[in-house]
Amino acid sequence: MAEQQLFRLRVTFKKQGRLALLSHLEIARALERAVRRAGLPFAVSQGFSPHMKIAFGAALPVGVGGAAELFDLQLTQYVPADEVLSALQAASVEDLMVTACEYIESKAAAASVAYPISTYRVCLSEPIDRLEIPEIIHVVRKKKEKELCVKDFVVGDIAHKGDTVEFSLESKPTGSLRPDVLMKACLEGLPVHIVSFERIAQRA
Amino acid sequence: MNLWPQLEPLLLQAERPARYINHEFGCVRKPDAAFRFCMIYPDTYELGQANQALRILVNVVNAVDDMAAERAFLPAPEFCDVMRKEHLPLFSLESCAPVNEFDVIGITLPHELAATNILETLDLAGIGLHASDRGEDDPFVFGGGPCAFNPEPYAPFFDAFNIGEGEEALPEGLMIVRDMRAQGATRSEILHALSQLDGWYVPSLYAWRTEQDAQATGSWLEPLTPDAPTTIEKRIFEGFAESPAWEPCIVPFTEVVHDRLNVEVLRGCARGCRFCQAGMMYRPVRERSADNIVSSVIAGLEATGYDEVSLTSLSTTDHSQIAEILTRVNKACEGKGVRISVPSQRLDSFGVDMAELVAGQKKGGLTFAPEAGTQRLRNVINKNVTEDDLFGAIDAAFAAGWRRCKLYFMIGLPTETDEDIKGIASLAQRAYDRAKAAVPPEQRGAIRMSISCALFVPKAQTPFQWDGQIAPDEAIRRVNLLRNSVKYKAVDVHWHDPKTSFVEAVMSRGGREAAAWVEQAWMRGARFDAWTECFNEQAWRDAAEAIGLSPEAIAQTSYETDYVMPWAHISTGASQKWLARERRLAEREQTTPDCTYEQCSACGVCPHLGIDNMLAKPRVASGSNSRVAQEGE
Numbered sequence: 006m007a008e009q010q011l012f013r014l015r016v017t018f019k020k021q022g023r024l025a026l027l028s029h030l031e032i033a034r035a036l037e038r039a040v041r042r043a044g045l046p047f048a049v050s051q052g053f054s055p056h057m058k059i060a061f062g063a064a065l066p067v068g069v070g071g072a073a074e075l076f077d078l079q080l081t082q083y084v085p086a087d088e089v090l091s092a093l094q095a096a097s098v099e100d101l102m103v104t105a106c107e108y109i110e111s112k113a114a115a116a117s118v119a120y121p122i123s124t125y126r127v128c129l130s131e132p133i134d135r136l137e138i139p140e141i142i143h144v145v146r147k148k149k150e151k152e153l154c155v156k157d158f159v160v161g162d163i164a165h166k167g168d169t170v171e172f173s174l175e176s177k178p179t180g181s182l183r184p185d186v187l188m189k190a191c192l193e194g195l196p197v198h199i200v201s202f203e204r205i206a207q208r209a
Numbered sequence: 210m211n212l213w214p215q216l217e218p219l220l221l222q223a224e225r226p227a228r229y230i231n232h233e234f235g236c237v238r239k240p241d242a243a244f245r246f247c248m249i250y251p252d253t254y255e256l257g258q259a260n261q262a263l264r265i266l267v268n269v270v271n272a273v274d275d276m277a278a279e280r281a282f283l284p285a286p287e288f289c290d291v292m293r294k295e296h297l298p299l300f301s302l303e304s305c306a307p308v309n310e311f312d313v314i315g316i317t318l319p320h321e322l323a324a325t326n327i328l329e330t331l332d333l334a335g336i337g338l339h340a341s342d343r344g345e346d347d348p349f350v351f352g353g354g355p356c357a358f359n360p361e362p363y364a365p366f367f368d369a370f371n372i373g374e375g376e377e378a379l380p381e382g383l384m385i386v387r388d389m390r391a392q393g394a395t396r397s398e399i400l401h402a403l404s405q406l407d408g409w410y411v412p413s414l415y416a417w418r419t420e421q422d423a424q425a426t427g428s429w430l431e432p433l434t435p436d437a438p439t440t441i442e443k444r445i446f447e448g449f450a451e452s453p454a455w456e457p458c459i460v461p462f463t464e465v466v467h468d469r470l471n472v473e474v475l476r477g478c479a480r481g482c483r484f485c486q487a488g489m490m491y492r493p494v495r496e497r498s499a500d501n502i503v504s505s506v507i508a509g510l511e512a513t514g515y516d517e518v519s520l521t522s523l524s525t526t527d528h529s530q531i532a533e534i535l536t537r538v539n540k541a542c543e544g545k546g547v548r549i550s551v552p553s554q555r556l557d558s559f560g561v562d563m564a565e566l567v568a569g570q571k572k573g574g575l576t577f578a579p580e581a582g583t584q585r586l587r588n589v590i591n592k593n594v595t596e597d598d599l600f601g602a603i604d605a606a607f608a609a610g611w612r613r614c615k616l617y618f619m620i621g622l623p624t625e626t627d628e629d630i631k632g633i634a635s636l637a638q639r640a641y642d643r644a645k646a647a648v649p650p651e652q653r654g655a656i657r658m659s660i661s662c663a664l665f666v667p668k669a670q671t672p673f674q675w676d677g678q679i680a681p682d683e684a685i686r687r688v689n690l691l692r693n694s695v696k697y698k699a700v701d702v703h704w705h706d707p708k709t710s711f712v713e714a715v716m717s718r719g720g721r722e723a724a725a726w727v728e729q730a731w732m733r734g735a736r737f738d739a740w741t742e743c744f745n746e747q748a749w750r751d752a753a754e755a756i757g758l759s760p761e762a763i764a765q766t767s768y769e770t771d772y773v774m775p776w777a778h779i780s781t782g783a784s785q786k787w788l789a790r791e792r793r794l795a796e797r798e799q800t801t802p803d804c805t806y807e808q809c810s811a812c813g814v815c816p817h818l819g820i821d822n823m824l825a826k827p828r829v830a831s832g833s834n835s836r837v838a839q840e841g842e
Contacts, residue, residue, distance in 0.1 A: 023217070024462075026226040031462045038234070038460055038514030041545075054571050055546040057516070068221050096514070098234050198218070 011048050011058070011079040014089060015116060017105040018074050024100035025070035025202070033061050035101055036076055042096035045089060048079040062116035063123065063176060063207065066185045070203040073104070075116040120207035122160055124173040125184045128201045129192075132167040139190045142182065151180075158182040163191075171205075213305040215297050223288050227463035228254035231302040235459040235513065237267075238303050242277035244387045246270050247301050247311040247348075250319070251326035252739070254282040259467035261521070262317050262354055264458050266375050273380050276387070279303040279311075283330050286737055292333065299334040308334040313349045313386055315371075315379065318356035318363065321666075321716035322709060322739035325731040327352075327366055338728065340368045340413055345396050349386055353379070357410075358443075358490050359669035359776035361429075362716050362723035364412035368396075369403050372779055373443025373490075378408045404437055408444030410779065411437070417721040423773050429720060430778050442780045442817065443490065449476055450495045450823045455505035460513050469517035469550070470509045474502050474534070478523035479804045479822065481812075482580070483591045483795055484622065486668035487523055489788075490781045492814040494805050496825040499530040503537045510547060517548040526555035526563045527805070529826045535566040554578075557598040561605035574613035574657075575606050581622060582632030588798040589624050590673075591791070596636065600643045607647035613657045614644065620687050620704070621665040621679040623795065630687050633660060634694035641700055660695070661703045662688065664710035667764075668717050669776045670783070672791035677767040678714040681707035708746050712738060714764035720775030723763065725756050782814035806830050 020032060027035070037057055040047055048058040062075035080089075086106050093103040113119070142153045158181065160173040170191075174182055188199065220226040248267050250257025257263060263280065270278035279301035284292060292298070299308045308314055314336070316327055328338055336350065337343045343350070352363060353371035360370045371378050382403055389399045404411040414437040415430040423429040428439060446452075454472045461468060477494035478487065497505075506518050520534070528534065538549055549567040554560050556577045564575060579599055581587045587594065606614065618633050641658045648656060664684045667676050679687075684707035692702050715723060729752030730745075737743035753760050768774075770789035777785065787810075794801060801810045805828050815821050 023213075023230045023232060026220055026230055027462050028225075028227070031227050031464075034464070035234070035460075035462050037516070041510070041514035041516065042234075042512065044511065049544060049546040054548075054569075057546055067226065098232060100232060 009048075009081060011081060011111065012083050013109050013111050013113070014078045014080060014086070014106050015109045015113075016076050016078060016089075016093065016103055018071075018076070018097070018101060018103045020065065020071040020074050020101060021203075022070075022100035024098070026068055027101075028067050029061070029064035032065075032074075032101070033059075035098075036061075039093060039096045039101075039103070040078060043089075043092040044096075045078075045084065045092060046080050046082040048081050060115055060117065063120070065204060066183055068202060069125070069185060070201070072203055072205045073207065074204070075120075075207070077109070077116045120209055121177075122173055122175045122208050123184070123204050124171065124206040124208075126203050126205045127170040127188055127199055129168040129170070129197045130200050131197055133165075133195055133197055136163065136165045136170065136191050137193075138163055142186060142190050144183075144186060146180075153180075153182050155182065155187065158187075168197075168200075210307055210310065211305050212297060212300045212307060215295070216300065216305060219288075219291055219295060219297070222291070224285060225255075225463055227461075228282070229284065229288075229302075230462075231305065233459045233461050235457055236280075236303060237271050237278075237457075239271060239277035240304065242275050244276045244383070245306075245311045246276060246278045246383055247281050247308050247314045248278055249281045249283075249308070249314055249316045249330055251283055251316055251323045251330050252319075252737070253285050254461070255463065255465045257282050258459070258461050258465045259469075259471065260317065260319065261471060261473060262319075262375070264456070266315065266379055268456055269376055269380055270383060273383070276380075276383060277303075279306070281308050281314075283326055283333070286743060289329065289333060289736075299330065309336050309348060311348050312390070313351060313383055315351045315353065316367075317354040318352055319354055320739065321356060321713040323356070324362065324716055324727045325735045325738055327363065328728060328731040329736045331366065339365050341365070343368070343396070349396075349399070351379075351382065355486065355490065356716070358486065358779055358781060359717060359719075360410060360412065360779065361417075361721040361775050362719045362727060364721050365724045365728075367412065368400060370410040370412070371444070372408050372410055372441050373781075374446040374449075375444070376446035376448075378406070378444040381406060382409055401434065408442065410441040412721075423775075427773055428778055429773065429775050440778055440780050443782060445818050445820055447820060450497055450825075452497075453505055454497050454502050455509040455512075458509075458513060460515070467519065469519050469548075470506070470513055470515040471519050471521050472502060472505050472509060473497070473522060474520045474525055475522040475528050477822075478527070479810075480524065480527075480593065481591050481791075481801050481803060481810065483589075483672040483791055484580075484619065484665060484668065486671050489670050489783050489812075491523065492782065492812065493818075493820055493822045495823040496528055496530075498825045499534045499537065502534050503541065506538050507541050510542070510545075516546055517550065518542075519550045519552055521552055524553055524555065525551045526553070526560050527828065529824050529828045531563055532566070535563060539566060556594045556602055558601040558605040561602050561609065564606070565609045568609075572609070572611045574615055575611050576615040576617065577602060578617035579636065580617065580619050581625075581629060582618060582634070582636050583629045585798055586622060586625060586629045586632070588800050589795045590622055591795070591800050593800055593803070596639075599636070599640060603640050603643045604647050607644040607656070612648070612652070612655045613659075614640070615659045615661055616640065618660060618662040619665045620662050620691070621684055623665075623673055623676040625687075627687075627690060630690050631694045633662070633691055634696075634700075637695065637700050638697050641697055656699060658697075658700045659703060660691070660700065662691065663705040664707040666710050666713045666717055669774065670779070670781050670788075672788045672795060674718070674774055674788065675768040675770055675772060675792060677765040678711065680761070680765060681711050684710075706741070706744075709738065709741075709744055711760070711764055712749060715760045718774070719763045722758060726752050726758050726760065729753075729755050780817070782812075782817040784813035784817075787812045
């Protein structure tokens, strides 16, 4: 059987409001269901347990929102991108709303690896004078303690002004530093808490 | 009042915050409705969200003009503690409002081990635990669901119970509360009016008699007002078969049990297993048509985006059009990566054929429930399946590619002897031999046969309601006998903790005195009893001692069939006379046929309720049913 031609879409969506509290897995399930509700001609994998050909961008921690999150979807038929967009929007809940979609090359890098640098913005409950950035952060991964060197991951400066903190992190093939872990370490001992936490951009 | 600003900062520390946040696809908000009802499942969101009663009842109440229904669940144990510490009361999901601000709250009673969670729910909501503690402005607390068929162990905690199906009864009850409150009626006037409505039981209108008086008068209830009904008959939703099988449902974000489109294909089961409460309380059998079901599956999948649909009922493969339904649903779902599941597997080769229709290439395990190890005992319990049925099912399943099979049994059934226990081992080993013969030699190593057994719990409203449960120690002895009787390494034995089954039996058979036991156990820390890691046996023991109650007597005493049980005033429609006759037939090892295949067994449900079995088309017997039919000819 000849390989069926598939059409690859990259979809941008927001994760905001109380739905920032969803986990990556929960987001993935919710979006897959939105695609099904939208009635799009999505491609399905062959094999033992067939599933939708959908792939998600880099994960966000529970509690962190995203202004422009991504997933890739393969369709079996070409549907104009603006029609896909309006169908997806009609099938989505407000705080997990699809905002854009465009067709991409079938060989383009996956959404999860195409944009390794993420920029985050954090709003604090009140302004702080200075931010203490640790050099090393200890994390536990697969029951093993690991030391992460903060400067290996931070791209540029950690900008701090009043009650707002902005920084960029690069994820490495060997691992990444979670933005919430970094913030927690920076705010340790300070009498403030995080009011909102959002990934505002992803880039190559 | 909106509690979200107080709740939100606590959620980052909560495990799975998604269970508390609402805003799921499909949830309904009616902020302007003047009358507000909160439907509560007394366990966590993951366990309760897919509950069918919850969905149905929220929908029917929301369909009434000017009434809003919201949902609430019990938070996970550690979050209950966080909320108490932060003085945050139990909240509804849709508007994050305190549960005690609603006009009426409804709590479903899904199983016997949810009892302490009802008190946890009321306490967390800041609502008085006893109906008698509640004032004019407090919400009414309604109960319903399976355990309402013996409401007495819960009676003091509820203002009223809805007995039977709530599709019509619940909105009717709520309208009484709404209209009478608007007219300025008192709480007791409203409760009295509710008691006059079919299918509603108001326990505070009756005194609880002593055992001696109950046996002498034929009822444990002594009406305190002359017009309080002495028998409360269950309600039936007569429009069930004709009503659409698709109705709007909520699509949760977080993973929940039964997280799929659930389409109820039929209600009721007339197989007549003598231990089975569901088989007694959901009679008569009502089938939705194939057209209704197939179009509902398609509409439901489109509207929800689910990738799995389950055709639910007590015995889906008994539906008269099941082969047509599965074939059509299969075709409609082709190429969409949708899984179709049929929850209860009928124990014969037809059941396996149906399972194969929907299994696709992926074949996990199949589960069958012979319930007893010998034909003698299967006749006693009226489980009308033979060894040939089981072996026919095994042959078909393993030839079709399944490699794992689980067999469910009960230990401690009435009249059980050690021979019956050894029979379980023998049956499972012979089933394994059959499986081996059906599988190519090189794949035989993959065959797994497992035995899963639970302690028999005598259930109210069944022919075995008069039979005491065996003591937990004796149950362990029988389990050990079973384990020692199994000689094959590929056959493994699993069993449930008999201590929780013991609490279930007390709750199933207890009278109003058992309510104090529940309350004392809860005060001593018992909650989430259905969670193995939370079950607190000591709390239940200490509670019994504190109030001088013998739970052993409640669970383990056997009675003659003329003994008036504490739920005799609640009627499923099946007469006590028929239940007693079924118990006698059990003693004589005689079976009673399924009235959807053969003649009426005169249980009394149809004439009592003025309704008949409603089948989409006549049922055609196969397997053991055809055997019985041939013998009858």
